Amino acid sequence: MAVTPVMSKTATLGDATANSGTSAADLMNNFMTLLVAQMKNQDPTNPMDNNQMTSQLAQFNTASGVEQLNDTLNNVGTLVSSMQQMNAASWVGRKVMIAGTPVIDNASSRAAFSLESDADQVEVTLTDKEGNAWRAELHNVKAGVHHVSLDELSDFQPSDPPTDATYSLSFAATNSSGDAPGIVALKEAKVDSVAFSSSGSVLQLGIDGSATLGQVYEIE
Structure with a gap:
Protein backbone atom coordinates (compact mmCIF):
# COMPACT_ATOMS: atom_id res chain seq x y z
CA MET A 1 0.00 0.00 0.00
CA ALA A 2 1.40 3.44 -0.96
CA VAL A 3 2.12 6.05 1.70
CA THR A 4 -0.54 8.70 1.11
CA PRO A 5 -1.79 11.62 3.24
CA VAL A 6 -4.82 10.96 5.46
CA MET A 7 -7.15 13.93 5.52
CA SER A 8 -9.14 12.90 8.59
CA LYS A 9 -6.54 14.35 10.95
CA THR A 10 -6.83 18.03 10.13
CA ALA A 11 -4.83 19.18 13.15
CA THR A 12 -1.92 16.90 12.25
CA LEU A 13 -1.99 17.96 8.60
CA GLY A 14 -2.16 21.56 9.68
CA ASP A 15 1.11 21.08 11.56
CA ALA A 16 2.65 19.51 8.46
CA THR A 17 1.58 22.28 6.09
CA ALA A 18 2.52 25.07 8.47
CA ASN A 19 6.11 24.70 7.26
CA SER A 20 5.84 25.46 3.56
CA GLY A 21 9.58 25.51 2.90
CA THR A 22 11.00 23.79 -0.16
CA SER A 23 14.36 22.68 1.22
CA ALA A 24 15.11 18.98 1.59
CA ALA A 25 14.89 19.30 5.40
CA ASP A 26 11.47 20.98 5.24
CA LEU A 27 10.12 18.39 2.85
CA MET A 28 11.44 15.59 5.05
CA ASN A 29 9.75 17.08 8.13
CA ASN A 30 6.44 17.35 6.28
CA PHE A 31 6.77 13.82 4.98
CA MET A 32 7.46 12.40 8.45
CA THR A 33 4.47 14.25 9.93
CA LEU A 34 2.19 12.88 7.24
CA LEU A 35 3.71 9.42 7.64
CA VAL A 36 2.93 9.41 11.36
CA ALA A 37 -0.64 10.46 10.60
CA GLN A 38 -0.92 7.70 8.02
CA MET A 39 0.35 5.07 10.46
CA LYS A 40 -2.10 6.19 13.16
CA ASN A 41 -5.05 5.96 10.78
CA GLN A 42 -4.12 3.00 8.59
CA ASP A 43 -6.46 0.07 8.06
CA PRO A 44 -5.14 -2.83 10.20
CA THR A 45 -6.32 -5.25 7.52
CA ASN A 46 -4.41 -3.39 4.80
CA PRO A 47 -1.23 -1.95 6.39
CA MET A 48 1.33 0.25 4.65
CA ASP A 49 3.84 -1.31 2.26
CA ASN A 50 7.24 -1.17 4.01
CA ASN A 51 9.11 -1.32 0.69
CA GLN A 52 7.40 1.79 -0.63
CA MET A 53 7.95 3.64 2.64
CA THR A 54 11.64 2.72 2.62
CA SER A 55 11.97 3.81 -1.02
CA GLN A 56 10.43 7.20 -0.29
CA LEU A 57 12.68 7.72 2.73
CA ALA A 58 15.72 6.87 0.58
CA GLN A 59 14.65 9.46 -2.02
CA PHE A 60 14.39 12.17 0.64
CA ASN A 61 17.82 11.25 2.04
CA THR A 62 19.32 11.47 -1.46
CA ALA A 63 17.74 14.90 -2.02
CA SER A 64 19.10 16.09 1.32
CA GLY A 65 22.59 14.85 0.43
CA VAL A 66 22.52 16.60 -2.95
CA GLU A 67 21.42 19.85 -1.30
CA GLN A 68 24.27 19.68 1.21
CA LEU A 69 26.75 18.94 -1.60
CA ASN A 70 25.51 21.97 -3.55
CA ASP A 71 25.97 24.17 -0.48
CA THR A 72 29.51 22.86 -0.02
CA LEU A 73 30.40 23.47 -3.68
CA ASN A 74 29.02 27.02 -3.48
CA ASN A 75 31.20 27.70 -0.44
CA VAL A 76 34.26 26.27 -2.21
CA GLY A 77 33.52 28.41 -5.29
CA THR A 78 33.33 31.54 -3.13
CA LEU A 79 36.65 30.67 -1.48
CA VAL A 80 38.37 30.05 -4.83
CA SER A 81 37.04 33.35 -6.19
CA SER A 82 38.38 35.23 -3.15
CA MET A 83 41.80 33.60 -3.52
CA GLN A 84 41.92 34.52 -7.22
CA GLN A 85 41.13 38.13 -6.41
CA MET A 86 43.85 38.28 -3.76
CA ASN A 87 46.32 36.73 -6.22
CA ALA A 88 45.37 39.21 -8.95
CA ALA A 89 46.14 42.10 -6.59
CA SER A 90 49.78 40.99 -6.54
CA TRP A 91 49.96 41.64 -10.30
CA VAL A 92 49.94 45.44 -9.87
CA GLY A 93 53.07 46.92 -11.44
CA ARG A 94 53.86 43.81 -13.48
CA LYS A 95 53.73 43.34 -17.25
CA VAL A 96 51.27 41.02 -18.97
CA MET A 97 50.77 39.87 -22.55
CA ILE A 98 47.28 40.27 -24.00
CA ALA A 99 45.79 40.02 -27.49
CA GLY A 100 46.58 43.08 -29.60
CA THR A 101 48.94 44.52 -32.19
CA PRO A 102 52.53 44.57 -30.87
CA VAL A 103 54.78 47.52 -31.74
CA ILE A 104 58.59 47.54 -31.74
CA ASP A 105 60.81 50.59 -32.20
CA ASN A 106 64.37 49.25 -32.19
CA ALA A 107 66.35 46.13 -32.98
CA SER A 108 66.13 44.73 -29.47
CA SER A 109 62.43 45.41 -28.90
CA ARG A 110 60.41 42.23 -28.44
CA ALA A 111 56.97 41.22 -29.66
CA ALA A 112 55.07 38.01 -29.03
CA PHE A 113 52.44 35.66 -30.39
CA SER A 114 50.49 32.67 -29.12
CA LEU A 115 50.24 29.57 -31.31
CA GLU A 116 47.37 27.13 -30.69
CA SER A 117 49.15 24.13 -32.24
CA ASP A 118 52.50 23.30 -33.85
CA ALA A 119 53.17 25.07 -37.14
CA ASP A 120 55.63 24.30 -39.94
CA GLN A 121 55.94 28.01 -40.67
CA VAL A 122 55.07 31.33 -39.04
CA GLU A 123 55.26 34.41 -41.24
CA VAL A 124 56.15 37.62 -39.38
CA THR A 125 55.18 40.87 -41.10
CA LEU A 126 56.62 44.23 -40.05
CA THR A 127 54.74 47.33 -41.21
CA ASP A 128 56.01 50.88 -40.74
CA LYS A 129 53.95 54.07 -40.40
CA GLU A 130 54.00 54.62 -44.17
CA GLY A 131 52.59 51.16 -44.87
CA ASN A 132 55.82 49.59 -46.11
CA ALA A 133 56.06 45.89 -45.21
CA TRP A 134 58.88 43.41 -44.63
CA ARG A 135 58.37 39.70 -44.09
CA ALA A 136 60.43 37.01 -42.37
CA GLU A 137 59.71 33.38 -41.56
CA LEU A 138 60.07 31.14 -38.53
CA HIS A 139 60.13 27.39 -39.06
CA ASN A 140 58.99 24.40 -36.99
CA VAL A 141 57.36 26.48 -34.27
CA LYS A 142 55.80 24.67 -31.31
CA ALA A 143 52.47 25.55 -29.73
CA SER A 168 53.63 47.04 -35.98
CA LEU A 169 53.76 43.27 -36.24
CA SER A 170 51.31 40.65 -37.51
CA PHE A 171 51.62 36.88 -37.75
CA ALA A 172 50.28 34.05 -39.91
CA ALA A 173 50.81 30.31 -39.35
CA THR A 174 50.66 27.52 -41.93
CA ASN A 175 51.44 23.80 -42.23
CA SER A 176 52.61 21.84 -45.22
CA SER A 177 49.28 19.97 -45.10
CA GLY A 178 47.51 23.22 -45.95
CA ASP A 179 45.80 23.90 -42.61
CA ALA A 180 46.36 27.14 -40.71
CA PRO A 181 46.91 26.79 -36.94
CA GLY A 182 45.32 29.50 -34.83
CA ILE A 183 47.70 32.32 -33.94
CA VAL A 184 47.16 35.46 -31.85
CA ALA A 185 49.39 38.53 -31.87
CA LEU A 186 50.21 39.70 -28.34
CA LYS A 187 51.05 43.12 -27.01
CA GLU A 188 52.67 44.07 -23.73
CA ALA A 189 50.72 46.02 -21.12
CA LYS A 190 51.38 47.10 -17.53
CA VAL A 191 48.93 46.42 -14.71
CA ASP A 192 48.13 49.74 -13.02
CA SER A 193 45.48 48.40 -10.65
CA VAL A 194 42.97 45.61 -10.14
CA ALA A 195 39.20 46.05 -9.93
CA PHE A 196 36.99 43.44 -8.27
CA SER A 197 33.50 42.59 -9.48
CA SER A 198 30.94 39.82 -9.01
CA GLY A 214 41.24 34.76 -18.74
Whole structure:
Protein backbone atom coordinates (compact mmCIF):
# COMPACT_ATOMS: atom_id res chain seq x y z
CA MET A 1 0.00 0.00 0.00
CA ALA A 2 1.40 3.44 -0.96
CA VAL A 3 2.12 6.05 1.70
CA THR A 4 -0.54 8.70 1.11
CA PRO A 5 -1.79 11.62 3.24
CA VAL A 6 -4.82 10.96 5.46
CA MET A 7 -7.15 13.93 5.52
CA SER A 8 -9.14 12.90 8.59
CA LYS A 9 -6.54 14.35 10.95
CA THR A 10 -6.83 18.03 10.13
CA ALA A 11 -4.83 19.18 13.15
CA THR A 12 -1.92 16.90 12.25
CA LEU A 13 -1.99 17.96 8.60
CA GLY A 14 -2.16 21.56 9.68
CA ASP A 15 1.11 21.08 11.56
CA ALA A 16 2.65 19.51 8.46
CA THR A 17 1.58 22.28 6.09
CA ALA A 18 2.52 25.07 8.47
CA ASN A 19 6.11 24.70 7.26
CA SER A 20 5.84 25.46 3.56
CA GLY A 21 9.58 25.51 2.90
CA THR A 22 11.00 23.79 -0.16
CA SER A 23 14.36 22.68 1.22
CA ALA A 24 15.11 18.98 1.59
CA ALA A 25 14.89 19.30 5.40
CA ASP A 26 11.47 20.98 5.24
CA LEU A 27 10.12 18.39 2.85
CA MET A 28 11.44 15.59 5.05
CA ASN A 29 9.75 17.08 8.13
CA ASN A 30 6.44 17.35 6.28
CA PHE A 31 6.77 13.82 4.98
CA MET A 32 7.46 12.40 8.45
CA THR A 33 4.47 14.25 9.93
CA LEU A 34 2.19 12.88 7.24
CA LEU A 35 3.71 9.42 7.64
CA VAL A 36 2.93 9.41 11.36
CA ALA A 37 -0.64 10.46 10.60
CA GLN A 38 -0.92 7.70 8.02
CA MET A 39 0.35 5.07 10.46
CA LYS A 40 -2.10 6.19 13.16
CA ASN A 41 -5.05 5.96 10.78
CA GLN A 42 -4.12 3.00 8.59
CA ASP A 43 -6.46 0.07 8.06
CA PRO A 44 -5.14 -2.83 10.20
CA THR A 45 -6.32 -5.25 7.52
CA ASN A 46 -4.41 -3.39 4.80
CA PRO A 47 -1.23 -1.95 6.39
CA MET A 48 1.33 0.25 4.65
CA ASP A 49 3.84 -1.31 2.26
CA ASN A 50 7.24 -1.17 4.01
CA ASN A 51 9.11 -1.32 0.69
CA GLN A 52 7.40 1.79 -0.63
CA MET A 53 7.95 3.64 2.64
CA THR A 54 11.64 2.72 2.62
CA SER A 55 11.97 3.81 -1.02
CA GLN A 56 10.43 7.20 -0.29
CA LEU A 57 12.68 7.72 2.73
CA ALA A 58 15.72 6.87 0.58
CA GLN A 59 14.65 9.46 -2.02
CA PHE A 60 14.39 12.17 0.64
CA ASN A 61 17.82 11.25 2.04
CA THR A 62 19.32 11.47 -1.46
CA ALA A 63 17.74 14.90 -2.02
CA SER A 64 19.10 16.09 1.32
CA GLY A 65 22.59 14.85 0.43
CA VAL A 66 22.52 16.60 -2.95
CA GLU A 67 21.42 19.85 -1.30
CA GLN A 68 24.27 19.68 1.21
CA LEU A 69 26.75 18.94 -1.60
CA ASN A 70 25.51 21.97 -3.55
CA ASP A 71 25.97 24.17 -0.48
CA THR A 72 29.51 22.86 -0.02
CA LEU A 73 30.40 23.47 -3.68
CA ASN A 74 29.02 27.02 -3.48
CA ASN A 75 31.20 27.70 -0.44
CA VAL A 76 34.26 26.27 -2.21
CA GLY A 77 33.52 28.41 -5.29
CA THR A 78 33.33 31.54 -3.13
CA LEU A 79 36.65 30.67 -1.48
CA VAL A 80 38.37 30.05 -4.83
CA SER A 81 37.04 33.35 -6.19
CA SER A 82 38.38 35.23 -3.15
CA MET A 83 41.80 33.60 -3.52
CA GLN A 84 41.92 34.52 -7.22
CA GLN A 85 41.13 38.13 -6.41
CA MET A 86 43.85 38.28 -3.76
CA ASN A 87 46.32 36.73 -6.22
CA ALA A 88 45.37 39.21 -8.95
CA ALA A 89 46.14 42.10 -6.59
CA SER A 90 49.78 40.99 -6.54
CA TRP A 91 49.96 41.64 -10.30
CA VAL A 92 49.94 45.44 -9.87
CA GLY A 93 53.07 46.92 -11.44
CA ARG A 94 53.86 43.81 -13.48
CA LYS A 95 53.73 43.34 -17.25
CA VAL A 96 51.27 41.02 -18.97
CA MET A 97 50.77 39.87 -22.55
CA ILE A 98 47.28 40.27 -24.00
CA ALA A 99 45.79 40.02 -27.49
CA GLY A 100 46.58 43.08 -29.60
CA THR A 101 48.94 44.52 -32.19
CA PRO A 102 52.53 44.57 -30.87
CA VAL A 103 54.78 47.52 -31.74
CA ILE A 104 58.59 47.54 -31.74
CA ASP A 105 60.81 50.59 -32.20
CA ASN A 106 64.37 49.25 -32.19
CA ALA A 107 66.35 46.13 -32.98
CA SER A 108 66.13 44.73 -29.47
CA SER A 109 62.43 45.41 -28.90
CA ARG A 110 60.41 42.23 -28.44
CA ALA A 111 56.97 41.22 -29.66
CA ALA A 112 55.07 38.01 -29.03
CA PHE A 113 52.44 35.66 -30.39
CA SER A 114 50.49 32.67 -29.12
CA LEU A 115 50.24 29.57 -31.31
CA GLU A 116 47.37 27.13 -30.69
CA SER A 117 49.15 24.13 -32.24
CA ASP A 118 52.50 23.30 -33.85
CA ALA A 119 53.17 25.07 -37.14
CA ASP A 120 55.63 24.30 -39.94
CA GLN A 121 55.94 28.01 -40.67
CA VAL A 122 55.07 31.33 -39.04
CA GLU A 123 55.26 34.41 -41.24
CA VAL A 124 56.15 37.62 -39.38
CA THR A 125 55.18 40.87 -41.10
CA LEU A 126 56.62 44.23 -40.05
CA THR A 127 54.74 47.33 -41.21
CA ASP A 128 56.01 50.88 -40.74
CA LYS A 129 53.95 54.07 -40.40
CA GLU A 130 54.00 54.62 -44.17
CA GLY A 131 52.59 51.16 -44.87
CA ASN A 132 55.82 49.59 -46.11
CA ALA A 133 56.06 45.89 -45.21
CA TRP A 134 58.88 43.41 -44.63
CA ARG A 135 58.37 39.70 -44.09
CA ALA A 136 60.43 37.01 -42.37
CA GLU A 137 59.71 33.38 -41.56
CA LEU A 138 60.07 31.14 -38.53
CA HIS A 139 60.13 27.39 -39.06
CA ASN A 140 58.99 24.40 -36.99
CA VAL A 141 57.36 26.48 -34.27
CA LYS A 142 55.80 24.67 -31.31
CA ALA A 143 52.47 25.55 -29.73
CA GLY A 144 52.57 28.18 -26.98
CA VAL A 145 53.69 31.76 -26.44
CA HIS A 146 56.79 32.92 -28.36
CA HIS A 147 58.76 36.19 -28.23
CA VAL A 148 60.58 37.61 -31.24
CA SER A 149 62.80 40.63 -31.92
CA LEU A 150 64.42 42.12 -35.02
CA ASP A 151 67.76 40.71 -33.88
CA GLU A 152 66.30 37.19 -33.93
CA LEU A 153 64.71 37.46 -37.39
CA SER A 154 66.59 37.07 -40.67
CA ASP A 155 66.11 36.68 -44.44
CA PHE A 156 63.61 39.51 -44.67
CA GLN A 157 61.80 40.05 -47.94
CA PRO A 158 62.12 42.20 -49.98
CA SER A 159 65.09 43.51 -47.94
CA ASP A 160 66.24 44.05 -44.38
CA PRO A 161 64.09 46.69 -42.62
CA PRO A 162 65.73 49.82 -41.16
CA THR A 163 66.57 49.33 -37.49
CA ASP A 164 65.66 52.89 -36.44
CA ALA A 165 61.96 52.80 -37.41
CA THR A 166 58.79 51.84 -35.54
CA TYR A 167 56.89 48.77 -36.73
CA SER A 168 53.63 47.04 -35.98
CA LEU A 169 53.76 43.27 -36.24
CA SER A 170 51.31 40.65 -37.51
CA PHE A 171 51.62 36.88 -37.75
CA ALA A 172 50.28 34.05 -39.91
CA ALA A 173 50.81 30.31 -39.35
CA THR A 174 50.66 27.52 -41.93
CA ASN A 175 51.44 23.80 -42.23
CA SER A 176 52.61 21.84 -45.22
CA SER A 177 49.28 19.97 -45.10
CA GLY A 178 47.51 23.22 -45.95
CA ASP A 179 45.80 23.90 -42.61
CA ALA A 180 46.36 27.14 -40.71
CA PRO A 181 46.91 26.79 -36.94
CA GLY A 182 45.32 29.50 -34.83
CA ILE A 183 47.70 32.32 -33.94
CA VAL A 184 47.16 35.46 -31.85
CA ALA A 185 49.39 38.53 -31.87
CA LEU A 186 50.21 39.70 -28.34
CA LYS A 187 51.05 43.12 -27.01
CA GLU A 188 52.67 44.07 -23.73
CA ALA A 189 50.72 46.02 -21.12
CA LYS A 190 51.38 47.10 -17.53
CA VAL A 191 48.93 46.42 -14.71
CA ASP A 192 48.13 49.74 -13.02
CA SER A 193 45.48 48.40 -10.65
CA VAL A 194 42.97 45.61 -10.14
CA ALA A 195 39.20 46.05 -9.93
CA PHE A 196 36.99 43.44 -8.27
CA SER A 197 33.50 42.59 -9.48
CA SER A 198 30.94 39.82 -9.01
CA SER A 199 32.20 38.22 -12.23
CA GLY A 200 35.86 38.22 -11.15
CA SER A 201 38.98 40.37 -11.15
CA VAL A 202 39.61 42.94 -13.89
CA LEU A 203 43.11 44.22 -14.59
CA GLN A 204 43.31 47.94 -15.32
CA LEU A 205 45.98 48.49 -17.98
CA GLY A 206 46.05 52.27 -18.45
CA ILE A 207 46.02 53.28 -22.13
CA ASP A 208 45.66 49.60 -23.06
CA GLY A 209 42.25 49.40 -21.43
CA SER A 210 41.40 46.46 -19.20
CA ALA A 211 41.49 42.66 -19.28
CA THR A 212 40.11 39.77 -17.28
CA LEU A 213 42.43 37.07 -15.97
CA GLY A 214 41.24 34.76 -18.74
CA GLN A 215 42.48 37.23 -21.38
CA VAL A 216 46.07 37.20 -20.11
CA TYR A 217 48.39 34.92 -22.09
CA GLU A 218 51.50 35.54 -20.01
CA ILE A 219 52.63 37.47 -16.96
CA GLU A 220 56.19 38.67 -16.51
